[in-house]
Amino acid sequence: MRADLTRRSVLAATAMTVPLVAAGCKGVGGLGTLPKAAPDVAVLHHAIATEQALITRYHAALAGSPGLAGTLGPLLAQHREHLARLTSMLIVPATPRPTPRPSPTATAGAARPRAATLAALEAAETDAASSLVRRLALAPPALAQLLASIAASEASHALLLRRDGAAG
Amino acid sequence: MTGGTSSAGTQSASTGSASTGQVAAALQSALAAENAAVYGYGVAGGQLGATARKLALQDWTAHEMARDRLQAMLTSLGVKPVAAQAAYQMPFPVHGTRAAISLAGYLENQVAAAYLGVVALDDPRLRAWGAGQAQACALRATTWLGRTAAFPGLTSGSATAARPTASP
Numbered sequence: 001m002r003a004d005l006t007r008r009s010v011l012a013a014t015a016m017t018v019p020l021v022a023a024g025c026k027g028v029g030g031l032g033t034l035p036k037a038a039p040d041v042a043v044l045h046h047a048i049a050t051e052q053a054l055i056t057r058y059h060a061a062l063a064g065s066p067g068l069a070g071t072l073g074p075l076l077a078q079h080r081e082h083l084a085r086l087t088s089m090l091i092v093p094a095t096p097r098p099t100p101r102p103s104p105t106a107t108a109g110a111a112r113p114r115a116a117t118l119a120a121l122e123a124a125e126t127d128a129a130s131s132l133v134r135r136l137a138l139a140p141p142a143l144a145q146l147l148a149s150i151a152a153s154e155a156s157h158a159l160l161l162r163r164d165g166a167a168g
Numbered sequence: 169m170t171g172g173t174s175s176a177g178t179q180s181a182s183t184g185s186a187s188t189g190q191v192a193a194a195l196q197s198a199l200a201a202e203n204a205a206v207y208g209y210g211v212a213g214g215q216l217g218a219t220a221r222k223l224a225l226q227d228w229t230a231h232e233m234a235r236d237r238l239q240a241m242l243t244s245l246g247v248k249p250v251a252a253q254a255a256y257q258m259p260f261p262v263h264g265t266r267a268a269i270s271l272a273g274y275l276e277n278q279v280a281a282a283y284l285g286v287v288a289l290d291d292p293r294l295r296a297w298g299a300g301q302a303q304a305c306a307l308r309a310t311t312w313l314g315r316t317a318a319f320p321g322l323t324s325g326s327a328t329a330a331r332p333t334a335s336p
Contacts, residue, residue, distance in 0.1 A: 078318040085319070133299050137292035148287040148299035149322045152280065152306035156316040159307055 039138045044089055046135060047147060050128050051083040054154075057124055061117050068117065071164045075157050082150045089143065118165035125158040187290055192247045194285040194294075195238055198301075201282035202235040203252035208275045211258060215268035224272065227308050231279070234301065272312040280305035280321030 058076040062069060112120075132151040136144045209228035213221050239249040262271050283305065286298030306320035317323060 075316065078316060081318040129303070133296060133303075136287065136295045136299055141288035144295060145284045145287050145322070146319075148284060148295075148302055149280075149319045151299060152303040152320040153316060153318055155303045156306045156310040156320070159310050160314075160316060 040140050040143055041091070043135045043138045043147070044086060044143060047132060047150070048083065048086050048090075050131060051079055051086060051150075054079050054124060054128055055083065057121060061121055064112050065114055065117050068114065071118075071160070072121070075160070078153060078157070082153070085146065086150075089146070115165050118161045122158045122161040122165065125154045125161065129154040129158070188245060191289055191291065191294065192242060192245050194289055194298075195242050195245075196247070196250050197285050198279075198282040198298075199235060199238040199242065200250050201279045202231050202238060203250070204256050205231045205275045205279050206235060207252065207256045208258065208271055211262050212268040212271045212275075215262055215264055217265065220265065220269070223311070224268075227272065230304070230308070269312050273309045276305040276309035276312070277317070277321060277323070280309075282321075284321045 055076065058072055058079065062072055062076070129151040132147045132154075136147060139147055206228060209224055209231060213224040213228065216224055242249040258271060259274055260267065260270070262268055280302040283298045283302040287295050287302065289295060289298070302321050306317065309320065310316050
């Protein structure tokens with residue numbers, strides 16, 4: 001998955017760079033409005049990979065603890081919204097990816113206690129939120145706002161997971 | 169909490185230049201939203217029972233502290249902080265506990281939206297600070313509503329905070 005992402009990053013970056021080079025050769029002033037590429041493409045791909053990893057974790061957790069569907073379902077749905085919004089910002093759209101399925105190992109290790117499952121997801125949400133915030137400076141303004149909003153959503157997911165863990 | 173000129177505020181003050189206007193505008197919007205939230209929490213608190221009122225008081229204090237900090241940041245930029253209105257029109261009638269809780273959730277989303285304006289600035293410290301404030305709003309909203317949002321601060325159709333009932 002990582003190799004695939006890297007390849008698409010390169011594709012997106014190439015798509016952005018080539019016209020600029022061409023414009024430089026021909027001296028076409030009208031192309032000065034082309035968006036700048038590069039670091040923000042990497043930030044976007046990082047955010048997409050983060051969401052995909054979280055979705056995979058939620059699938060694994062649900063496979064192991066179907067009783068948690070009431071708690072985890074709405075949070076998983078919001079991660080899908082995050083992923084869709086982020087993917088829509090790609091210049092070269094990611095090819096539609098089949099819904100991630102829990103790996104056999106994740107399913108096999110299913111009989112995790114409820115509290116441990118919730119605690120692991122809470123930690124993953126917190127990590128995801130802080131990794132998005134750490135990359136804010138590299139993003140153009142609109143993407144920075146989206147990342148900050150998604151990070152806030154994930155911090156609140158962690159809050160709900162902690163409460164449910166305490167209640168269970 | 170006054171006089172606590174934040175490191176973020178000092179930093180942006182030193183950058184001077186044309187961006188100062190953008191910084192001031194974003195901070196003024198955040199301050200206007202905080203002013204409306206301070207007023208709104210007063211309205212909500214009046215409708216709540218003892219336990220919930222204690223939580224409302226806690227959040228009201230958090231918004232007052234944020235307001236004071238924004239005022240200090242603006243003052244350090246040489247800009248006069250926008251004043252609070254005498255009264256604000258609530259987005260819906262606030263009678264009873266349910267409406268009061270909905271109001272708290274609404275206010276937090278409005279304030280989060282204003283802080284996303286700070287996240288759009290160039291200064292990385294202000295970005296990080298704005299993201300932290302938006303996250304705090306999302307956590308308070310989740311505490312009140314018992315649910316999370318996919319895009320705190322981005323979803324609301326009406327981007328403006330609670331309107332003043334009349335010009336002073």
